[in-house]
Amino acid sequence: MPIIDQLQITSFRNLAEINIAPSGGVNLIYGGNGSGKTSILEALHVLSSGKSFRSALVDPLIKDGDSVATVYASTSQGVKFGLSKSRNKRSQLRLNGKNEGNWEQVARALPALVIDSGAFSLLEGGPKARRRFLDWGAFHVEPTFLDNWRRAAKCLANRNRLLKRGFLMNEELRAWDVELSIASDLIDRARAAYFKKLLPLFEKTYSKFVGVHSDLKLEYKRGWPAKHQLEDLLMTNRELDAKYGSTQVGPHRSDIDVRVGNRKASESLSRGQEKLLVCALKIAQGELLSGVVNRRCLYLVDDLPAELDSSNRQRVMKCLLTLGSQLFLTSVEPKALAISEFGDTEIARFHVERGTIVS
Ligand SMILES: Nc1ncnc2c1ncn2[C@@H]1O[C@H](COP(=O)(O)OP(=O)(O)OP(=O)(O)O)[C@@H](O)[C@H]1O
Ligand SMILES: [Mg+2]
Known part of the structure; x- marks a missing residue:
């Protein structure tokens, strides 16, 4: 410690x-x-x-x-x-x-974990802050996570570069699709496993703050639709991706959906309630870290x-x-x-x- x-x-x-x-x-x-x-x-x-x-x-x-x-x-x-x-x-x-x-x-x-006024971005901002939150945990509890993350980032950068060429280079794209799919599945597995362990710890702490909150739901989204292989999606989406000049699905699109009933938590909770939610998430991260890697x-x-x-x-x-x-x-x-x-x-x-x- x-x-x-x-x-x-x-x-x-x-x-x-x-x-x-x-x-x-x-x-x-x-x-x-x-x-x-x-x-x-x-x-x-x-x-x-x-x-x-x-x-x-x-x-x-x-x-x-x-x-x-x-x-x-x-x-x-x-x-x-x-x-x-x-x-x-x-x-x-x-x-x-x-x-x-x-x-x-x-x-x-x-x-180190920070709880500050910027912590609200976890609920109010875009998915990037929530991915960072997840990846902080996955990095600390899954030793291979960083390598897979770097591998996927490299594939994405190369794939996006090819997509911007103005014509489809199918053979080259295929090589990056395969590699990206392998790394993405490993990233998804690590993030999902981390989130699964984190959720009950979060719920325990959050209920200490606000009592049982049955309307609140947190759900991990991996960045591409369930029941689909990323490799297949990358292949079928090539023309669409080329139109946008970037890869539209993958681990760079994953998120945590935080809802109260049918509404986004940030549209439903008060500032104080949001802060309690963020505090409970960060406390759960610390608890999980000490439980899993004894640090x-x-x-x-x-x-x-x-x-x-x-x-x-x-x-x-x-x-x-x-x-x-x-x-x-x-x-x-x-x-x-x-x-x-x-x-x-x-x-x-x-x-x-x-x-x-x-x-
Ligand atoms: N590069 C810099 N060089 C010198 N002073 C700086 C620099 N950047 C910021 N400051 C000043 O540092 C001071 C301390 O800022 P800090 O945010 O740490 O204050 P704080 O004690 O947390 O204040 P608050 O209670 O308002 O949050 C501010 O007056 C700020 O203007
Ligand atoms: Mg200050």
Whole structure:
């Protein structure tokens, strides 16, 4: 279980230099608006996955006027993670003092889940966010998932390139269709298996928040119609795909359908209810990860009090604490989470002002 016991952040957003020794339990980061709370969570997320949860660009992450942002963390088991992001240069990632070419090993060693205002995109946004959610889990519990995912992405890119030629290159397309179908079936199997395990854990947690909600239905969609082989569909759809210049069915079209009765959840639930649903999904992911691969993830929870009434805040906090994961929570108001009510949990408090820790 990764427990970060040392965290250093330099020149990241408005954080000039942060050096803290987090607790293995709850880390409450509090301070006024614009003080740098979310930036601390963001730095941890960038370290664990290479990506920010609020910007696709590198430049905004680096402190204005500086040229390199760095994040360094070490765990209680002695694993060391280091990252530097420079303007106009490739990121440098280090694991235990050695350069790492990609994020695979780091992401496996430091799984992190975010609950923030962007988490609503899981219900309100397009399928991409829900595929990412599914793939985060499939990546962590099914060791071959990433290879199959990369294989399918390569096939799709090549197939789409041929489809844009303006005339059908049937022989070449066939080779990619076969390969894409094989990889897609493996991806579908991993996603479906993950979703099947996740669903009861989600339902258990969600019912703790809202009671039994018989109208709510979550369904995994694989990206091509049931009872059809993807290979057959790719062959029969070639002309249509050529018209659009891209492959219309496949694992890149999979989704999770979230409905309340006949309506989409996002058209039916209040913001607070949506947040509870997303929290239950993320808590289920953490629970599944520790159950299946015996690894706990870091939770990066930005402004939990927003949108939740005090009893729901307490319910979410209780479930998060039951996971036994290391939590990094932010709040404008330090008392809003009433953490001290949670018995013997180890708590560290960090007060941030203008990009520095003041106490
Ligand atoms: N590249 C950058 N260089 C310097 N400052 C930046 C950079 N990017 C963002 N900032 C500033 O960093 C500050 C901290 O932002 P952050 O989102 O972490 O605040 P916060 O404490 O989470 O605030 P809130 O309570 O409003 O959510 C903001 O004032 C923002 O304008
Ligand atoms: Mg914030």
